[in-house]
Amino acid sequence: MKRRDLLKTAALLGSLSLAPKGLAQGAPQNAPALGRRYRNLIVFVYDGFSWEDYAIAQAYARRRLGRTLHLERLLARYPSGLINxxxxxxxxxxxxxxxxxxSCGVKTVNGGLAVHADGTPLKPFFAAAKEAGKAVGLVTTTTVTHATPASFVISNKDRNAENEIAEQYLAFGAEVYLGGGDRFFNPERRPDKKDLYGAFQKAGYGVARTLEELRASNASRLLGVFSDSHVPYEVDRRFQGVKVPSLKEMVQAALPRLASYRNGFVLQVEAGRIDHANHLNDPAATLWDVLAADEALELLTAFVDQHPDTLLILxxxxxxxxxxxxxxGRSYLESSAGIDLLEGQKASFEHMQRVLGNNPDAAQVKEAFRAMKGVSLTDEEAQMVVEALTKKVYRPDGVRYGIQPANTMSWAMVQRNASKPDRPNIGWSSGQHTASPVIALLYGQGLRFLQLGLMDNTHIFRLMGEALGIRYQNPVMSEEEALEILKTRPVGMRHPADVWA
Ligand SMILES: [Zn+2]
Structure with missing residues (x-):
């Protein structure tokens, strides 16, 4: 083994010791290097995206849309792997x-942004990139102040402190912020009545609050906030006439602005609501947000093709x-029917709840499921939904389904007849996050023969650092230290339902 490899292995074992108990001796993981530099960096996060979501979207694209996913084509040709x-x-x-x-290259407890459990702030990667002269952009379908984008630019011990995070964004001064979350910027909605829109304008930002304003804006620095909370699901934008920009339209607005900066840029794009749709166990909302991400991905790779000094990390x-x-079905012959049945699903549970309100009767519930999910509920199933919406009686029982009433709405339309499917044969493990490894993929010049394999998620930080030539180390905390701190000061996760809401 070469000396360089020995050092690499030592570093790797060091990072493995940070794994939660029982995994210290865990599987060997890769620490691949790019072997080259780039000027621009785009990190595209598919939030809450599993290989099962990939499989369903891939099959839907092939069977119902007559094409392959752009992601499928990339997986076939470019370096991809898994992250723990x-x-x-x-x-x-x-x-x-x-x-x-x-963004920080170290493991932390759940719940804080670029911070350790004892409050020690960590330097997020985009903050370091900004110091190195890069323009910064955040584009997401969640509130723009949500955890995934925020963790790349600021520190806060509470990811839910979004009013405060909006002010931290103003101080941070990224060039582009696009997403949802009007209530954290609007003086009429903020508890402290501060006018963040006005403050951003004063700081030289154009402010867009509709798709039309986004298209019309020629501001070089831009704050775009398109919904009260998260940007509505793609399935509702596409089929229910909800008027917001798509993820692709937001990316389209961000790219030329960032590309106009001389020293290059860093951009995080987040398909943030794949996670939410999965929490709700909503197959159509998940599917269409994955498809919307795929359209944004196609645009991003086209940009990389035209700007080969750009690295895209998905x-x-x-x-x-x-x-x-x-x-x-017999020999699984009926399996694909589930994909075809998704075609009749034209709204999210979120939208259906808005339509049904808090006091629907069984007939209204049946009609909503027929029109918006393509499913004929039995009387009993419709009553289950009525009780969930009106009396907060939820199904199925058990702690793993915590996102209500949506999990009950999903439960009401599960497949009942395996031999003659009239509902999608999609089964959910829970309404929560799970532990499985997930996708990592690189797109850019000079990478075709790179092997990624199985990496730790902290290695993304090292790949970003190598790409831009920005190297630093954040302080490391051990699991024992963190558990000791959490005993006396329980920061971190609230009720699971609050995590994404
Ligand atoms: Zn997530």
Missing amino acids: TYSLTSYVTESSAAGNAF VSDHATGVGALYGA
Whole structure:
């Protein structure tokens, strides 16, 4: 073994010791190097995206749209691998600890942004890139102040402190912020009545709050906030006439602005609501947000083709819910029917809840499922949904389904007849995040023969650093230290339902 490899192995074993108990001797992982530099960096995070989501979207694209996913074509030709996702103190991570691993290169506890459990701030990668003269952009379908984008630019011990994070964004001064979260910027909605829109304008930003304003803006620095909370699901934008920009349209607005900066840029794009749809166990919302991400991905790779000094890193931060298409019928011959039945699903549970309100009757529920999910509920199933919406009686029983009433709405339309499927044969493990390894993929010049293999999620930080020639080390905390701190000061996750809401 070469000396360089020995050192690499030593570093790798060091990072493995940070794994939650019982994994210290874990599987060997790769620490691949790019072997070259880039001027621009794009990190595309598919939040809560599992291989089961990939499989369903891939099959839907082939069977119903008559094409392959752009992601499928990239997987076939470019370096891809897996990342382990566990946080410092849990095999099941959430988005801020996963975001910290990417942006800070160290494991943290769940719940804080670029910060250790004792409050020690970490330097997020985009902050270092900004110091090195790079323009910075954040584009997401969640609130723009949400965990995954925020963990790349600022530190905060509470990922849910989004009012404060909006102010931290103003101080940070990225060139482009696009996403949802009006209530964190609007003086009429903020508890402290501060006018963040006005403050951003004063600081030289153009502010866009609709698709039209986004298209019309010629501001070089841009804040775009397109919804009260998260940007509505793609399935509702596409089929229910909800008027917001698509992820692709937001990326389209971000790229030329960032590309106009002389020293290059860093951009995080997040398909943030794949995670939410999976929490809700909503097959159509998941599918269409994956397809929307795929359209944005195609645009991003076209940009890389025209700007070969750009590296694109695509990662998921963890899997969520894991709605899997399962085998149905004799010799599994009925399995693919589930894909075709998804075509009749034209709205998210989120949208259906808005339409149904808090006090629907069984007939209204039946009509909503027929029109928007293509499913004929039985009287009993419709009553299950009525009770969930009106009396907060939820199904199925058990702690793993915590995102209500949506998990009950999903449960009401599960497949009942395996031999003659009239509903999608998609089964969910839970309404929560899960522990499985997830996708990592690189796209850029000079990478075709790179092997990624199985990496730790913290290695994304090292790849970004190598790409831009920005190297530093954040302080490391051990699991024992973190657990000791958490005993006396329980920071971190709230109720699972609050994690994404
Ligand atoms: Zn996440």
